[in-house]
Amino acid sequence: MNLDDLVELNRRIANREPVAVVTALEVGLEPGDRVVIVSPDEVSTQYYAEPLREAFRTGKSGLVEVEGHRFFLNIHLPPVKLIVTGAVHISQALAEMARLTGLDCTIIDPRTAFATPERFPNVTLLAEWPDQALMRVKPDRFTAFVALTHDPKIDDPGLIAALRAGCFYIGALGSRKTHAKRVERLQSQGFTAEEIARIHAPIGLDIGAVSPPEIAVSILAEIISTMRAKRRAA
Structure with a gap:
């Protein structure tokens, strides 16, 4: 060379x-x-x-x-990043599983009662509002973004940033009714139906998951499946 x-x-x-x-x-x-x-x-x-x-x-x-x-x-290949909004029970399990599979995980949540080093050891933890944190984390097409709070003030800025950045995977927790309201909010931000359809909601593969760790398994499996499919289509 x-x-x-x-x-x-x-x-x-x-x-x-x-x-x-x-x-x-x-x-x-x-x-x-x-x-x-x-x-x-x-x-x-x-x-x-x-x-x-x-x-x-x-x-x-x-x-x-x-x-x-x-x-x-x-x-x-760039190291795959996983960005999660929501320092919740699901993200506790997801962060550990992501580490084991080699994903570079960042948890974002401005609620300092939840976003503590004790609950999230060995992971990048940003106790900030997503619109501030994502200016530094910078999602891209080698990033998986997961929204887990059910709070539009926290999840929506992350979803907007993920859609604009072309993240290879975007997922959001919530029922179909919750997602319908989410779709309306995103449409008001100028996103098309095709762009919003990139969001996996309900999130995760349908494996009958019930507990937070099981839901985390379903999310990570869906991320890996999407990641491999995207690379296969490259």
Whole structure:
């Protein structure tokens, strides 16, 4: 890899952009001809598109062979962030499960009686209003956003920020009646029905969950399912 390619790779990684470095393992080629930097948007232009799509989906680097030619795919994906509004029982379980699966979890809740380090150890905890906290956390398309408070003053600013940022997963706790009112509020903010339909509500996979830990399992499973599907479609 030449210096210009290295600079470009580091720039993309710093900007949380998914990128692959494809190295052709062929004898007789100059180094600059062997290395290609590819984003998910550019996958379809490559004749090794199928294994590259799968590598982006799984996040796994490795050796592939296409039409008798061997390539090494070095995949660089931004760490997936999980942002949760609501320091509640469900988010206590969800934060621990997210840590075990490698997600970078942040809990946001201005209610200092709930948002305490004792209840949320080993996790980024911001006892602030979401509109303030999200200016620093900065959701993006490699972010899953979950709203759990039932309080529009806390959940809605986060949902608005998540929709505008194009988060790959957006979920909100509440009944269909609660969500219908949420839809009306979001429409008043200028969001279309198609944009609002990206919100998973009721949240989580339908596994018959009852307790807070079970609901947390259903939410995390839905996040992972959506994450893999999005990468597969890249």
